[in-house]
Amino acid sequence: MPGRRRVPERRFTTFRRLAAAACAALAGLLVLAPAAPAHARGETVRLTVTGVRAGRPIAAATWESDARPVGERLVGTLGAVSADGAALGPWRLVPVPGRAGAFTTAEVLPPGRWTLTAESSAPGIGRAEGVVDVPGDDPATAPPVSPDPAPDPALDPDPAPRPSWTWTRALAAVGVTIGSVAAVAVAVLFLRRCA
Incomplete structure (x- = not known):
């Protein structure tokens, strides 16, 4: 049609x-x-309050899945509460020079019994609590801890330069x-x- x-x-x-x-x-x-x-592990960090050295609290950070020390820069804080309820912190966690996966604070705790709470947000989320006793020694004699210590090449297992992840x-x-x-x-x- x-x-x-x-x-x-x-x-x-x-x-x-x-x-x-x-x-x-x-x-x-x-x-x-x-x-x-690609470099993200997608894991949580196991934090453990291990004690006090020279008046400074020490926390260990390992990966939850394989218990290897956290080698990256840890973004975390540590707070302390005394037996009578006085609170200090939160203070920024800084690496302990020469000890992989060990972190401390630049601040010194006063003598006494303290409940410590360590928390991290990167490279993985983690939280830990622990009770420590700080001896009555003079904490002012403790050696200073640099907030950003220079890396020791002898302790670095991979001395090769790392690529810039930002550009990647x-x-x-x-x-x-x-x-x-x-x-x-x-x-x-x-x-x-x-x-």
Whole structure:
């Protein structure tokens, strides 16, 4: 019939739906795959209050899964409450020079019995409590602890220079973004040609 307009046939609807679902899944994987940094362990840190040295509280930090000492910089605090309820801190945890996985504070506790609470937020979350007795010695004679001690090359098991994770993350994020946009663009072009 010459006066009748032909309606385009809807072909390949199942195929188009499957292709769209596959492209959406691929784009989702490309976006979400780098969400966890490659160097992140995804673990918790086991903190243990080990005692007091020269009036300074000492805490040990190990990985929960394999009990290896935490070698990275620990972001954490330590607070103290005396037997009579007086609170000190929170103080920043700093590495103990020469002891892997050992952390202390730059501040000195006064003599007495103290309940210590150590908490960390990075590279993993951890919390510990412990009770310590600080002897009545003069804590002023304690050697100072540098908040940022220089690393001892003899103690570092891997003296090779480490890559800059900041640049690696930035480049990975840019690459993933470009790949995701390209995957969505290809999917849109493919679906338009099939229609």
